[in-house]
Amino acid sequence: MAEIATQRNWVGRAIFLALAFAVIFLQLLPLQTMPATWAGPDLLLTITVVWVSRQPDHVPIVLVAGLFFLVDLLLQRPPGLMATLVLILTEFLRARTDGFRSLAFGFEWGTVAMGIIAVTLANRFVLMIVMLPQAPLGLTLGQMVLTIMAYPVVAAAAFVTLGIRRATAGEFTTFGGRA
Amino acid sequence: MARDRQNREDYVRPIRRLLVGLLVLALMGVFVLWRIDSPRVERVRAAVIDGIVPNLTWAMAPVTSMANLIADFQSYQALSEQNRDLRRELQQMRAWREAALQLEQENAKLLDLNNVQLDPNFTFITGVVLTDSGSPFRQSVLLNVGARDGILDGWPTMDGIGLIGRISGVGQNTSRVLLLTDTSSRIPVVIQPSGQRAILAGDNTIYPPIDFLDNPDLIRPGDRVVTSGDGGMFPGDLLVGQVALGNDRRLRVRLAADYERLEFLRVLRSTPAETITDPGTLIIPPQQMFGPALPAAALANPAGTDG
Numbered sequence: 001m002a003e004i005a006t007q008r009n010w011v012g013r014a015i016f017l018a019l020a021f022a023v024i025f026l027q028l029l030p031l032q033t034m035p036a037t038w039a040g041p042d043l044l045l046t047i048t049v050v051w052v053s054r055q056p057d058h059v060p061i062v063l064v065a066g067l068f069f070l071v072d073l074l075l076q077r078p079p080g081l082m083a084t085l086v087l088i089l090t091e092f093l094r095a096r097t098d099g100f101r102s103l104a105f106g107f108e109w110g111t112v113a114m115g116i117i118a119v120t121l122a123n124r125f126v127l128m129i130v131m132l133p134q135a136p137l138g139l140t141l142g143q144m145v146l147t148i149m150a151y152p153v154v155a156a157a158a159f160v161t162l163g164i165r166r167a168t169a170g171e172f173t174t175f176g177g178r179a
Numbered sequence: 180m181a182r183d184r185q186n187r188e189d190y191v192r193p194i195r196r197l198l199v200g201l202l203v204l205a206l207m208g209v210f211v212l213w214r215i216d217s218p219r220v221e222r223v224r225a226a227v228i229d230g231i232v233p234n235l236t237w238a239m240a241p242v243t244s245m246a247n248l249i250a251d252f253q254s255y256q257a258l259s260e261q262n263r264d265l266r267r268e269l270q271q272m273r274a275w276r277e278a279a280l281q282l283e284q285e286n287a288k289l290l291d292l293n294n295v296q297l298d299p300n301f302t303f304i305t306g307v308v309l310t311d312s313g314s315p316f317r318q319s320v321l322l323n324v325g326a327r328d329g330i331l332d333g334w335p336t337m338d339g340i341g342l343i344g345r346i347s348g349v350g351q352n353t354s355r356v357l358l359l360t361d362t363s364s365r366i367p368v369v370i371q372p373s374g375q376r377a378i379l380a381g382d383n384t385i386y387p388p389i390d391f392l393d394n395p396d397l398i399r400p401g402d403r404v405v406t407s408g409d410g411g412m413f414p415g416d417l418l419v420g421q422v423a424l425g426n427d428r429r430l431r432v433r434l435a436a437d438y439e440r441l442e443f444l445r446v447l448r449s450t451p452a453e454t455i456t457d458p459g460t461l462i463i464p465p466q467q468m469f470g471p472a473l474p475a476a477a478l479a480n481p482a483g484t485d486g
Contacts, residue, residue: 024313025235025238025239027313027314028232028235028239028310028311028313029239029242029243029246029310029311030239030243030308030309030310030311030320030441031243031246031247031311032311032315033308033311033318033320033358033438033439033440033441034385034438034439035315035318035360035383035384035385036315038315039315039316040315061195061198061199061202062198062202065202065206069206069209070227073223073224073227073228074227074228074231074232074313075312075313075314075317076224076312076313076314076317076319076355077314077317078210078213078214079209079210079213079220079224080205080206080207080208080209080210080213081206081207081210083206084203084206084207084210087199087202087203087206088203091199130214132214133362133363134362135315135316135362135383136382136383139315139316139383140316143315
């Protein structure tokens, strides 16, 4: 039983990684060379929080750290800052996966939304402290709201297409919290 | 089995906590290092991008052209409207062409009269845009030319008409162009009829504002903006755009380059400005005597009396 679970985890990890790379690839396509007046949701962050709150075993911590550090490098962000914040956010959510299972979806969404708001504000705060140029506030807040709005959509899409649902009580977790 | 799990968690949990702590420390360490010693980390970043992005080109090219095809198809709907506008524009352009031809002749004549030598070092390398910045908060593109082609940091980049940005970050096969619209882009410019110097400061909009302007009253919308070459790291007289008055009553620049479709960009080889290392020899003229020289007789017999 444990072997089957482990194997399923590896497949899940591969799927998550492939999805993440597809999102990065689409973002890098040279289609948007005009400055945007509004920013779409940060899809990579959305799928990461969906996966962490639903199938934490498929998103091991090293994967999150490596992936977001790479994205920091690729997308010209301050390297390491966003990766750290997302890492802390995923740890925060990972510890609450059990709670999500027994409570309504609204609770899960609210927790994730607060996490995303905290990450956005912390990012701006750190950039302010170290006196780095900031993106326009409206753009950042717009992206934050859209990312939060995208959470149920991505969660539903992941459930319908990939069967990513909240882990049930009997499931064996290798590296997550208590089952 | 339950006891197994219990045991497992007992030793997994502290290790896990340690792992989280180490990862956070490492990532914040990189961030702090980047803030302190940016060029070193930026070189690493350029090397990483250099290693990854060129491998994706085979997949990116078809997807990009497909997306552009769809965009083109959508624009067919507005075709007749566009056609009418173009006709009207063509009418105006004919008049301008006439004026341009006359000016060209005049210009050639004047250049001939002055015997002007344009800078022979002013050649360019053309690169293809590989990717954009991938984020709405950063305005930059990646070109497929790099250190291999002799690209250096700070070189200006243009499309056919106007300035696009400057090279910022060079990998072996790729280089990044920081567009004029990025929030960290600052370019010294001069505004043409009045000759006022200012800084073009990108702010993530398509119309970057003009900063540090001495006397805004001398500027009016429509004035030409060109690079000034101040600071010595950027050549002068590259066309940037025209002054426009923004909705917020700030003076902004309507860029001459077409930011809508950046595909082929020219990187100008700009020669480094001459550095002055020895101010003394430059400013003070060589010691020499002014006025007529003393007659030889007076030198031979300084105490003698005139006849």
